[in-house]
Amino acid sequence: MKPIRYTEAMIQEFLGDGFWTKETFFDFYEKNAAELPDREALVDSRYRVTWAEARDLTNAIATAWVESGLPKDSRVIIQSPNSVYGFLARIAAERAGLVSLTVYPYLRQRELEYMVEITEAKMVVIPHIYRKFDYIEMYKELMARFPALKQIYLFDETVPESAPSGTKSLIQEAQKYLGKADPKLLDKRRLDATGDVGLLTSTTGTTGIPKLVEWPISPRVCTAKGRVQIWDLTEKDITMAVAPHAGGAAGTLTYFAAPMAGAKTVMLEEFDPKTALEVMAREKVTAIGVVPTHLVRMLEQDIESFDLGALRFIRSAGGYLPPKVANEAEDRFKAVITSDLGTQDVGSVSGCRVSDSVLLRRSTVGRPLPGNVVKILDDDGNEVPGGKPGQLWFRGPHAPAGYYRDPKLTSGVFDQNGWATTGDIVKLDQDCLWIMGRKKDMIIRGGQNIYPAEIEGLLNNHPAVSSVAVVGMPDEEMGEKACAYVTPKGGMAFTFDDMKTFLLDKNIAKYKLPERLELTLEMPTVGDSGKINKEVLKEDIARKLGQGMH
Helix, strand or coil, rough: CCCCCCCCCHHHHHHHCCCCCCHHHHHHHHHHHHCCCCCCEEEEECCCCHHHCCCCCCCCHHHHHHHCCCCCCEEEEEEECCHHHHHHHHHHHHHHEEEEEECCCCCCCCHHHHHHHHCCCCCCEEECCCCCCEEHHHHHCCCCCCCCCEEEEEECCCCCCCCCCCEHHHHHHHHCCCCCCCCCHHHHHCCCCCCCCCCCCCCCCCCCCCCEEEEHHHHHHCCCCCHHHHHCCCCCCCEECCCCCCHHHHHHHHHHHHHHCCCEEEEEECCCHHHHHHHHHHHCCCCEEEEEEHHHHCCCCCHCCCCCCCEEEECCCCCCHHHHHHHHHHHHHHEEEEEEEEEEEEEEEEEECCCCCHHHHHHHHHHCCCCEEEECCCCCCCCCCCCCCEEEEEEEECCEECCCCCHHHHHHCCCCCCEEEEEEEEEEEECCEEEEEEEEHCCEEEEEEEHHHHHHHCCCCCCEEEEEEEEEEECCCCCEEEEEEEEECCCCCCHHHHHHHHHHHHCCCHHHHHCCEEEEECCEEECCCCECCCHHHHHHHHHHHHHCCC
């Protein structure tokens, strides 16, 4: 299946410049199996697998799927908790020439019916029961509605009687074909790393229905290599998926980057803060992938009672990490926290090195990744002078092909030459990108630009503030003014005068001061991403102003 956006000229450009190769992710499993055969590769609470075993199991699963009659390029949905066989299913799909879509375990029928329909998925790989939810029953209904979906494989050692006819155990099939795989047969189904769609990912989406994104394998390999470099990953590292591996917070570190370096990955099947710390200590984990909520929950524990001396760095993504939380985490975990910029829609843009200073890691999203070219434009499309804020545009080898089989939607994100924007207002200083705010969130007060991220960054350092979001509110005279929504820390008071005094002490221009304060017990978020939904806040303040509230 050919990617919809990449032209032959773009492919040859990135190959010629050396940023893309013809490598697939399975190639690194083979490399590690040859060089580190007895070194552990994947670990969860039930299984421990070496690189040689991981290669052999991958070949076995891939052979089982090919012999089941799945044509090359068939789409398969993998709905997997963090687990050894979840990883093996993903890499086996690539090995079998199948296009995998790995999704969060918490997705339900509303989201999945869209995915099954649009991809015409022929197979799903699922648990029977996870967190007391019966996935078999859900997929029975989906199979009845979408006849293309014919096969179910379970992350279970047995198949219950309730399962549809033909349902198989992934573990049983792996053992059945172990030692019987035909690598030459699989080689014939090898995906072209630049010319084929290799995998799909899903976006969060504010409507609740995710969009699907096409990826050739090359840009994902390219990004993973870039991450290995800035994180200084080696075969001595032990990474851990605390967040779900289906998402970028943990998946980028563990599924994509770790095999490149020959690093081991440990899987936490279900998040519990104490269990997470126990596993980190027992396995001597050197790097973890989390969302901010995981850090907050772990910081509530007696971290100092666990031996976490091996931990080098924490990859936090998927939501805003308040500087106070980051500072406390670095102090108590004795590990650095990295920051970076990228989205499922446009790809990876930049990242901080683990060796960067606290200022750069906390205040910037690092340097552009190798091969990425950035430009910072004003509202008229002109490049801004050095150090001045403008909208970030970038082009490079880390971007996806676009939205699944949707050229029109794709052309709204990437222009003909491959340029795209994250929608962020940034400035370039010390070779790093400093985020000032989102273009759509920028507030224009009487012709003067206010960047919410700047004000939020300052207010997050107030001892009484737990979380903050600054949004524009309509104003007849100025067009817009700034309104600050604040969740105070438990039991602490925070007033408009507290906010004003604190910000003025930071020597910011008076026009940037929020002119209204709204206290809230909890911020609205976008789905399960942890990101504050500012659209809800904008609607809330507009409604209150319409009601004449002051």
